[in-house]
Amino acid sequence: MGTPSTAVQLRSLVSSDGTLELSLVDEPVPEPREDQVVVRIEAAPINPSDLGLLFGGADMSAATASGTADRPVITAPIAPSVMKSLGGRVGATRASITAFIIPAVAVVLGAVVLDETVYPIAVVGCVVVLIGAWIGGRAERVEPAAPAAEP
Numbered sequence: 001m002g003t004p005s006t007a008v009q010l011r012s013l014v015s016s017d018g019t020l021e022l023s024l025v026d027e028p029v030p031e032p033r034e035d036q037v038v039v040r041i042e043a044a045p046i047n048p049s050d051l052g053l054l055f056g057g058a059d060m061s062a063a064t065a066s067g068t069a070d071r072p073v074i075t076a077p078i079a080p081s082v083m084k085s086l087g088g089r090v091g092a093t094r095a096s097i098t099a100f101i102i103p104a105v106a107v108v109l110g111a112v113v114l115d116e117t118v119y120p121i122a123v124v125g126c127v128v129v130l131i132g133a134w135i136g137g138r139a140e141r142v143e144p145a146a147p148a149a150e151p
């Protein structure tokens with residue numbers, strides 16, 4: 001059996017007009033190298049703690065469905081007061097940044113609540129993750145400069 005050319009991905013997109021869109025999209029699957037394998041996953045659970053990130057603070061009781069049976073699209077409004085806190089999620093690229101903060105929060109909660117030992121490598125990892133999330137959250141797209149006209 002060959003490698004599939006596409007796979008289905010669940011997307012959660014918060015748009016600047018105050019709506020959340022959940023959709024299934026086809027994504028290309030890169031051809032594996034000789035030392036790689038492709039694993040087909042038929043289904044995967046969603047961790048309940050990830051639902052807050054997935055739904056982005058949207059009012060799911062007011063959600064509407066569209067699309068097709070194979071590719072449904074769920075759209076839900078987000079209150080303006082909630083949108084202020086989701087500024088870093090607007091746009092597809094920035095939508096997943098908050099997910100990278102979860103390990104740092106888990107380390108802190110483990111130490112504070114469960115009195116777990118925090119090893120130096122965990123602290124270094126948390127610092128790297130938080131710096132990366134900060135850089136990704138503030139990055140803006142820069143258009144390349146137009147080539148200079150020849151004299």
